[in-house]
Amino acid sequence: MDLAQLYIIHYPDPRLRRRTEEVAALHEQVRPLAARMLELMHEQRGVGLAAPQVGRPERLFVANVTGQPDGDCVYVNPVLSELRGSMESVEGCLSIPGVEVTVRRAAAVVLEAVDLEGRAVRVEAEGLAARVFQHELDHLDGRLIIDRMNETDRIATRRSLRQLEQEFKKKRSAAARR
Numbered sequence: 140m141d142l143a144q145l146y147i148i149h150y151p152d153p154r155l156r157r158r159t160e161e162v163a164a165l166h167e168q169v170r171p172l173a174a175r176m177l178e179l180m181h182e183q184r185g186v187g188l189a190a191p192q193v194g195r196p197e198r199l200f201v202a203n204v205t206g207q208p209d210g211d212c213v214y215v216n217p218v219l220s221e222l223r224g225s226m227e228s229v230e231g232c233l234s235i236p237g238v239e240v241t242v243r244r245a246a247a248v249v250l251e252a253v254d255l256e257g258r259a260v261r262v263e264a265e266g267l268a269a270r271v272f273q274h275e276l277d278h279l280d281g282r283l284i285i286d287r288m289n290e291t292d293r294i295a296t297r298r299s300l301r302q303l304e305q306e307f308k309k310k311r312s313a314a315a316r317r
Contacts, residue, residue, distance in 0.1 A: 189278035200275035214252035240288035
């Protein structure tokens, strides 16, 4: 696949609901995939992007929770542990444009993964970083923020979600006619 053709897919694309597969080896496709994902994340002013959001099955995500040019990170085969505390905050998602919902998450986590050089990485995170890590791990397991929203948000987002569903059907119909 030409990685330049990658784009952020939107709800309700079924690829967002698939569990990812562990990256068995850091083959030559992983580095350019991560680079393209970082480009897309920055273009949309996001703080994280998981492989399923670009239609890929690999268990990896990219993030920049510092907002600094040197803050880009790639996490391959990530696992969360030591979830502590609880916080509620409003979240958006690049794959569900125009929708923001309140989500309860752990206030602090430990993320263990591998970087692009194959080195083990362990990050203790709290606040925004903890939230981003949990959000991206949800994507790797086929979960979305709308799966975690409360009833008030469910009612408030109904119209926006329906619109995204209709847009998806139109695109799919147009593609089938080609």
